[in-house]
Amino acid sequence: MDKNGMHDRLRWGLLLFLTPVFLWLVLLIVLPQIDLLIMSFRVESGYGDSSWSLYNYRQFFEEPIYWLTFVRTAVYSVLVTFLTFVVALPVAFYITKVVHPRFQGFLTVLLLLPFWVSELVRVYGWMILLRESGVINHFLLRMGLLQQPVEMLYQDATMIMGLVYTSMLFMVVPLISALESLDNSLIEAAYDLGANMGSILYKIIIPHATPGIVSGSIVVFMLTLGNYLTPNLMGGKNSLWFTEQIYNQFIASFNWNQGSAFGFLLLFLSSVIVWLGLKLTRQNLRKVVQ
Amino acid sequence: MRKKSIYSVILIVAFWAVGSGIVLAEELALLTWKGYAPVNLVEKFQKETGITVKVTYSNNEEMIAKLRATRGAGFDLAQPSQDRISSVQQQFKIYQPIDLSKIDSKQIIPSMLEAVKQNTMVDGKPHAVPFCWGTSGLVVNRKFAPNATDYSDLLNAFYNGRISYRLKRPTLIALAFAAGENPFAKYSNEKDYEELMNRIGTAMIAAKPFVKSYWTNGDALLESMRSGEVHLAMAWDGAGWKLHAEDPNIDFVAPRSGALGWIDTFAIPAKAKNVKAAYKWINFMLRPENAAAFTNAEKYGTASNGANQYLDASVRANFERCFPMRHIANIKWYPPVPAKLESIEGKTLDKVKAAQ
Numbered sequence: 001m002d003k004n005g006m007h008d009r010l011r012w013g014l015l016l017f018l019t020p021v022f023l024w025l026v027l028l029i030v031l032p033q034i035d036l037l038i039m040s041f042r043v044e045s046g047y048g049d050s051s052w053s054l055y056n057y058r059q060f061f062e063e064p065i066y067w068l069t070f071v072r073t074a075v076y077s078v079l080v081t082f083l084t085f086v087v088a089l090p091v092a093f094y095i096t097k098v099v100h101p102r103f104q105g106f107l108t109v110l111l112l113l114p115f116w117v118s119e120l121v122r123v124y125g126w127m128i129l130l131r132e133s134g135v136i137n138h139f140l141l142r143m144g145l146l147q148q149p150v151e152m153l154y155q156d157a158t159m160i161m162g163l164v165y166t167s168m169l170f171m172v173v174p175l176i177s178a179l180e181s182l183d184n185s186l187i188e189a190a191y192d193l194g195a196n197m198g199s200i201l202y203k204i205i206i207p208h209a210t211p212g213i214v215s216g217s218i219v220v221f222m223l224t225l226g227n228y229l230t231p232n233l234m235g236g237k238n239s240l241w242f243t244e245q246i247y248n249q250f251i252a253s254f255n256w257n258q259g260s261a262f263g264f265l266l267l268f269l270s271s272v273i274v275w276l277g278l279k280l281t282r283q284n285l286r287k288v289v290q
Numbered sequence: 291m292r293k294k295s296i297y298s299v300i301l302i303v304a305f306w307a308v309g310s311g312i313v314l315a316e317e318l319a320l321l322t323w324k325g326y327a328p329v330n331l332v333e334k335f336q337k338e339t340g341i342t343v344k345v346t347y348s349n350n351e352e353m354i355a356k357l358r359a360t361r362g363a364g365f366d367l368a369q370p371s372q373d374r375i376s377s378v379q380q381q382f383k384i385y386q387p388i389d390l391s392k393i394d395s396k397q398i399i400p401s402m403l404e405a406v407k408q409n410t411m412v413d414g415k416p417h418a419v420p421f422c423w424g425t426s427g428l429v430v431n432r433k434f435a436p437n438a439t440d441y442s443d444l445l446n447a448f449y450n451g452r453i454s455y456r457l458k459r460p461t462l463i464a465l466a467f468a469a470g471e472n473p474f475a476k477y478s479n480e481k482d483y484e485e486l487m488n489r490i491g492t493a494m495i496a497a498k499p500f501v502k503s504y505w506t507n508g509d510a511l512l513e514s515m516r517s518g519e520v521h522l523a524m525a526w527d528g529a530g531w532k533l534h535a536e537d538p539n540i541d542f543v544a545p546r547s548g549a550l551g552w553i554d555t556f557a558i559p560a561k562a563k564n565v566k567a568a569y570k571w572i573n574f575m576l577r578p579e580n581a582a583a584f585t586n587a588e589k590y591g592t593a594s595n596g597a598n599q600y601l602d603a604s605v606r607a608n609f610e611r612c613f614p615m616r617h618i619a620n621i622k623w624y625p626p627v628p629a630k631l632e633s634i635e636g637k638t639l640d641k642v643k644a645a646q
């Protein structure tokens with residue numbers, strides 16, 4: 001009886017604390033999403049009247065610019081994810097295994113530091129550095145390495161660099177936590193048995209860090225795919241990102257129905273890509289999330 | 291016990307005073323373009339009326355999207371262009387009719403007031419009054435591009451890598467005029483308009499390699515013109531004149547096929563909370579000396595009647611230099627945009643942006 005009463009009270013307490021979260025989720029996230037979902041299946045004809053239709057989804061597959069933009073965005077996102085991994089692995093390895101434990105915290109904070117300012121400010125920083133009349137060009141000209149200033153901004157390579165820079169942290173942190181549990185003696189033993197760097201990397205480090213790699217990759221991939229600022233500001237004239245396509249539908253064309261359909265397609269297709277990635281690497285989502 | 295209750299009374303009174311103090315500090319939520327609410331005028335307005343102006347910067351498309359999302363709530367006053375009001379109002383009902391009896395119409399140039407009234411008429415009621423006007427045309431660095439005279443130069447290989455414009459509807463309209471078409475005459479015929487836009491889009495894609503960047507923000511454009519990265523841009527006259535004041539080589543040029551004339555307005559959102567303050571701000575901003583202060587700072591023409599005498603000589607010189615009579619007569623004023631055209635234009639612009 002007594003125990004039951006306590007149970008009840010606990011439950012009511014829990015309910016009380018969960019109500020704001022619940023209201024927040026339902027009113028501000030679930031309901032608008034449902035509204036968008038309904039909107040994506042409707043087509044407006046002229047002034048105010050609309051009807052049910054799959055037209056918005058069909059548009060995506062029938063208009064090459066739409067799905068080509070998505071493919072481009074997805075391919076670049078995969079590339080960014082891979083490059084981020086390549087850059088982040090040595091960094092994470094250095095922090096966890098090479099450097100003196102006393103400096104580990106300091107180095108992690110150094111990694112975090114750029115994230116204390118907003119993404120917009122960081123991107124503008126890059127723009128000041130890279131533009132034709134920018135800092136880097138100025139120095140290269142001064143040193144006589146260049147005769148003419150080069151436009152480094154507004155190119156795909158620049159955009160990819162910006163995206164890798166933006167998402168580095170989200171790869172390094174899971175890698176650090178994955179590598180921390182790696183026993184140093186395994187690497188030492190491998191060296192004793194005559195293994196070289198490459199085989200240690202492929203046979204010991206990467207297999208051990210796989211859960212970290214996969215969870216980092218999912219986060220980086222999703223963030224890159226959904227990024228709007230960096231491609232828009234650094235990418236220049238050719239860089240139509242799929243998120244910009246959504247923005248254009250909502251803002252420039254006033255076509256909210258098409259915009260929401262694109263939004264859900266982005267959600268669905270990116271989930272499919274992540275699922276495929278998990279299948280290909282034979283990973284289990286539950287294990288990765290842990 | 292008594293002491294306690296005295297304290298609580300004091301506390302309640304204190305809270306009430308603070309609370310009403312907040313209510314007394316009246317606010318005007320203004321949705322406008324960058325530069326349309328200069329700080330000195332905002333401060334002057336506050337001194338005169340006690341109303342604080344909360345400014346949100348935006349552009350035509352975002353203004354409509356924001357007001358559409360809230361069905362006309364969240365702002366007390368907006369400043370869309372006159373051609374983007376009537377069809378939007380018919381579709382989404384985001385504005386309320388403007389009460390001309392509350393506007394000091396002596397302060398407004400009569401022809402402009404009448405034109406905006408006609409163009410924003412929905413259900414027999416006007417929805418906006420004019421605030422300022424300007425044109426889109428070419429901003430040219432004479433040192434590098436002395437021969438640029440028309441929009442078609444935006445597609446000219448001669449200026450390879452030194453061209454910049456916005457991927458927005460004015461560019462499409464401008465290039466259509468430069469191609470000898472009259473896009474405004476095709477507004478009423480969706481099919482013809484789509485065909486025209488496709489043609490313009492193809493030309494833009496073919497000339498895409500010559501483009502340096504599609505600018506999205508006015509400050510970024512000014513910076514790239516200043517630094518000499520861009521020699522030829524399509525932009526607003528005010529932007530060109532601002533640059534002219536810094537570097538006499540750069541100036542606005544009214545293109546041969548006609549500068550595109552726009553009028554930005556005052557329109558009151560449907561669910562504005564402080565309508566009274568909105569009218570106060572409108573009358574305040576159109577008072578000749580205030581309107582002139584705005585024009586002197588931003589260089590855009592004003593709709594205020596009698597502001598001319600307060601204008602700086604350099605600002606008057608801008609108009610005289612770039613708009614002799616024949617250019618004024620050639621200005622193409624935007625008629626109201628019918629619904630549906632936006633998605634045709636949007637698709638064309640998407641294609642241009644996506645093209646490699």
